[in-house]
Amino acid sequence: MQIGDINVVESLINTEIRLAVLERAFDFVMRNNYSLTKPSQQDIEDFRKEALKDLQTRYPNMGIKAK
Structure with a gap:
């Protein structure tokens, strides 16, 4: 769809890809908060x-690939 x-x-x-990456990075930091380990x-x-x-699984017919 083009606008x-x-x-x-x-x-x-x-x-969605960027958000999922950010969520995982945040979870990693939270799990390691005691040492402030960064990913x-x-x-x-x-x-x-x-x-x-995850997105390929969620949208199997979209042909989603990494750039």
Whole structure:
């Protein structure tokens, strides 16, 4: 679905991926609050992969792929 120059579906999916990554990063920090351990770059990449997999499961007919 296109509105002006905005691909609404793509924007929505990108937003959901970013939100899912943020949620996982937040959960990680909360679980490790006692030491204020921050997620590594590998952790963030794993979060992204997990978020993408979740969206692919949620929207199996959309052909969602990582960029």
